[in-house]
Amino acid sequence: MDFEYDDEQRALREAVRDLLNDAYGDWEKRRDASRTDEGYSTKTWQQLAEMGVLGLPFTEEDGGVGAGTVEIGLVAEEMGRVLAPEPFIPAVVLAGGAVAAAGSDEQRQAHLPSLADGSALLAWAHLEPGGRADAHAVDVKASGSGDSVTLSGTKEPVLFAGGAAAYVVTAALEDGGTGLFLVDASADGVSASAYATHEGGRASKVVFDGVAAQPLGQGGDATEVVARLLDIARVVAAHEAMGAMAMALESTTDYLKSRKQFGVTLNNFQALVFRAADMYVQLELTRSLVLWATMVLDAARESGDSSDVADAAARASLQVATAGRHIGQEAIQLHGGIAMTAEYRVGHVLSRLTALEHVFGDKRVHVAALSKGLEEYGEYDPLP
Amino acid sequence: MRLELSEDEVAFRQEMREFFTTKVPESIRDTVKGRHELTKEQIVESQQILNDAGLAVPSWPEEWGGRDWSNLQKHIWYQEMDRAGVPHPLAFNASMVGPVIAAFGSQEIKERFLPKTASLDIWWSQGFSEPDAGSDLASLRTTAVRDGDDFIVNGQKTWTTLGQYGDWIFCLVRTDPEAKKQAGISFLLIDMKSEGLEVRPIELIDGGHEVNEVWFSDVRVPAENLVGELNKGWDYAKFLLGNERAGVAPVGQVKRTLASAKEWAKTADRGGSLLEDPLTAAQVVELENELLALELTALRVVANSADGKPHPASSVLKLKGTELQQAVSELVVDLAGPASLASGSNENGTESALADWTAQASQVYLNHRKASIYGGSNEIQRQIIAKTILGL
Ligand SMILES: Cc1cc2nc3c(=O)[nH]c(=O)nc-3n(C[C@H](O)[C@H](O)[C@H](O)COP(=O)(O)OP(=O)(O)OC[C@H]3O[C@@H](n4cnc5c(N)ncnc54)[C@H](O)[C@@H]3O)c2cc1C
Numbered sequence: 001m002d003f004e005y006d007d008e009q010r011a012l013r014e015a016v017r018d019l020l021n022d023a024y025g026d027w028e029k030r031r032d033a034s035r036t037d038e039g040y041s042t043k044t045w046q047q048l049a050e051m052g053v054l055g056l057p058f059t060e061e062d063g064g065v066g067a068g069t070v071e072i073g074l075v076a077e078e079m080g081r082v083l084a085p086e087p088f089i090p091a092v093v094l095a096g097g098a099v100a101a102a103g104s105d106e107q108r109q110a111h112l113p114s115l116a117d118g119s120a121l122l123a124w125a126h127l128e129p130g131g132r133a134d135a136h137a138v139d140v141k142a143s144g145s146g147d148s149v150t151l152s153g154t155k156e157p158v159l160f161a162g163g164a165a166a167y168v169v170t171a172a173l174e175d176g177g178t179g180l181f182l183v184d185a186s187a188d189g190v191s192a193s194a195y196a197t198h199e200g201g202r203a204s205k206v207v208f209d210g211v212a213a214q215p216l217g218q219g220g221d222a223t224e225v226v227a228r229l230l231d232i233a234r235v236v237a238a239h240e241a242m243g244a245m246a247m248a249l250e251s252t253t254d255y256l257k258s259r260k261q262f263g264v265t266l267n268n269f270q271a272l273v274f275r276a277a278d279m280y281v282q283l284e285l286t287r288s289l290v291l292w293a294t295m296v297l298d299a300a301r302e303s304g305d306s307s308d309v310a311d312a313a314a315r316a317s318l319q320v321a322t323a324g325r326h327i328g329q330e331a332i333q334l335h336g337g338i339a340m341t342a343e344y345r346v347g348h349v350l351s352r353l354t355a356l357e358h359v360f361g362d363k364r365v366h367v368a369a370l371s372k373g374l375e376e377y378g379e380y381d382p383l384p
Numbered sequence: 385m386r387l388e389l390s391e392d393e394v395a396f397r398q399e400m401r402e403f404f405t406t407k408v409p410e411s412i413r414d415t416v417k418g419r420h421e422l423t424k425e426q427i428v429e430s431q432q433i434l435n436d437a438g439l440a441v442p443s444w445p446e447e448w449g450g451r452d453w454s455n456l457q458k459h460i461w462y463q464e465m466d467r468a469g470v471p472h473p474l475a476f477n478a479s480m481v482g483p484v485i486a487a488f489g490s491q492e493i494k495e496r497f498l499p500k501t502a503s504l505d506i507w508w509s510q511g512f513s514e515p516d517a518g519s520d521l522a523s524l525r526t527t528a529v530r531d532g533d534d535f536i537v538n539g540q541k542t543w544t545t546l547g548q549y550g551d552w553i554f555c556l557v558r559t560d561p562e563a564k565k566q567a568g569i570s571f572l573l574i575d576m577k578s579e580g581l582e583v584r585p586i587e588l589i590d591g592g593h594e595v596n597e598v599w600f601s602d603v604r605v606p607a608e609n610l611v612g613e614l615n616k617g618w619d620y621a622k623f624l625l626g627n628e629r630a631g632v633a634p635v636g637q638v639k640r641t642l643a644s645a646k647e648w649a650k651t652a653d654r655g656g657s658l659l660e661d662p663l664t665a666a667q668v669v670e671l672e673n674e675l676l677a678l679e680l681t682a683l684r685v686v687a688n689s690a691d692g693k694p695h696p697a698s699s700v701l702k703l704k705g706t707e708l709q710q711a712v713s714e715l716v717v718d719l720a721g722p723a724s725l726a727s728g729s730n731e732n733g734t735e736s737a738l739a740d741w742t743a744q745a746s747q748v749y750l751n752h753r754k755a756s757i758y759g760g761s762n763e764i765q766r767q768i769i770a771k772t773i774l775g776l
Contacts, residue, residue, distance in 0.1 A: 130652070156737045157722065157729070195729050196727075198725070198747055203729075205736055333761075333762070337542075339589075340595075341586055341587065347589035351589055354749065
């Protein structure tokens, strides 16, 4: 058993950290990136591609490096530390992940190398109005079969759909289940309108009106694939959240040591430093649970038995949701008014954590999922 | 002990309810209920309607428009305003500078300012905080130096809420740099159109612009704009902050939002009403119960503090009131779920497919983090409870 990164993983972390610090170490640069049409820095995206980060989950034949969740999570954590706005999870983990998992050879060749080298973006069109963080599509429906499938219905919010060359769309199948489809962004019958999200990203309403779509791979019910992708995304998002929380705690301890009121620095008030200590407790507990879930996912990838994955992802997400609210809210409170300003980084942590949580299922969703299995075990044993 | 309102109080409540729901335009009340931002014009219009009916400044002395109401009546007045979605009279005018001028100002200053303050023909801003003087307000550094008939003001205020609309700003300024912190401060009224005064916007994490920095470089202020005595400003500030705190527990608003949240919950999920989800239901019930305890505490306080002094429990109201306000705004984000991301969806003319209330959810949640910071942070409230109530 080992919860530490190995040398190679540490090297990857240093490289990514340096790159992202250059890009966003200065909070003004993140604000500038959020003001562009894309909502992120295309330059940074390209640099991440050159470093191999955008191809991490894909096989070498697909233009990637075949890395595990540990590496993918580590990258996400670094992105979280600077609140990098690049669409790593929606484009690479989800949309790319779906093509990798369910696409035919041609589809993988057509989309994954160009995603990995940064030349084309994929959007993950799954969330629907009134929908929650489950694996089903309801509003967007597929009709027809084989080469003549068309999609109709609305997806919203679709993250970073603006610059995407193609969408990976989930749709309700005529005979039940949820299928995965590829749709060209410029296809007839697609209309998309983009807007800014509260954490500085972009989302769109995308309406499909009888749009020609290609089923991924053999087509058919892909609910299981979607569910697995969402679980992976949850764990990767947990890493990203953890990075943001770590940054918020650092910022808070620095601030308590430097901000003076009543003639002394704030760390003279025990009421405040104890709360920083509680933030630290939450962060360490979160790190343990998230690293554990990461290892469960990688073990499942190797063994091909993914029966533990959903449970691990839900447990990690539940902890992250609780810790994220605690740390995000306390960071603001302990900074006082300054944390409420857009110019100051720390307040945005709460915004980012709130977004990450709600895209992949909030506390309620995970508690509900975990409640269902309570009768199946006595003591919960995390070790295989 | 007795639970019922008296016949008069019931009639009073009915009168308020009727007024607020029929005389204040529905468009304004819907803006409040939908948790959208009010425009300056809406705030002014609403207060003027109230003022014309003698309902804007009931706590002031009677000769300046006050009503000599009991604390319970004032409470009912607030509750009914909140229930109807009527914006409160601008706090800077009605509960901050107005009472200070009425209590400590000269006759001339009263005549000059109080009527326009009540009618919101003057929009006041509060110039207390500075970058280095937040919780430790008395360490403020903005100076006012006497020069003939004027003061010359230099320095910087910050966090000035809605300063972009402000006509006048009431400031704490240092008039005696030699005296110990609290002793050298004065309370000065400054025309925001004065030369040398500059308002700069601050953007908040929800993307909104409600606070500002106000910079003073050699701003000339006629000495007659001093309220009360020179170097006694700290006393007036304490009086003002006491009022601010007493009025700050947002019980009525939180109740209304929670009631709306129940409505929203019914349609939030395509799988059925979220109120059927046991966890959500439990959360709503617990919040409702905490809110009930708070409301009853407020009632207990107003029913028994006839002498007009703020009850020591007003810190309880501020502390718990803001916590519940934040908790309810958090609940609404959870009800919105993934749709809470789409905060910008009603901009750029997009016709979003998501419900209107979901677009505000995250921004209101983020914005409400301020409630436990300003008006005396919740840590400062705990300090007050520990020190002055518990004697610790
Ligand atoms: C949105 C917003 C609007 C505002 N509007 C106005 C306005 O219109 N006019 C105006 O004058 N001001 C306004 N304020 C300023 C507000 O009153 C101050 O932010 C507040 O007093 C806190 O000061 P600070 O932000 O400097 O935090 P600090 O005083 O630096 O406090 C930082 C943290 O330390 C804690 N702390 C400080 N001292 C102690 C202590 N002794 N013991 C324990 N904990 C302590 C605080 O509670 C806080 O958690 C506004 C603030 C905000 C955020």
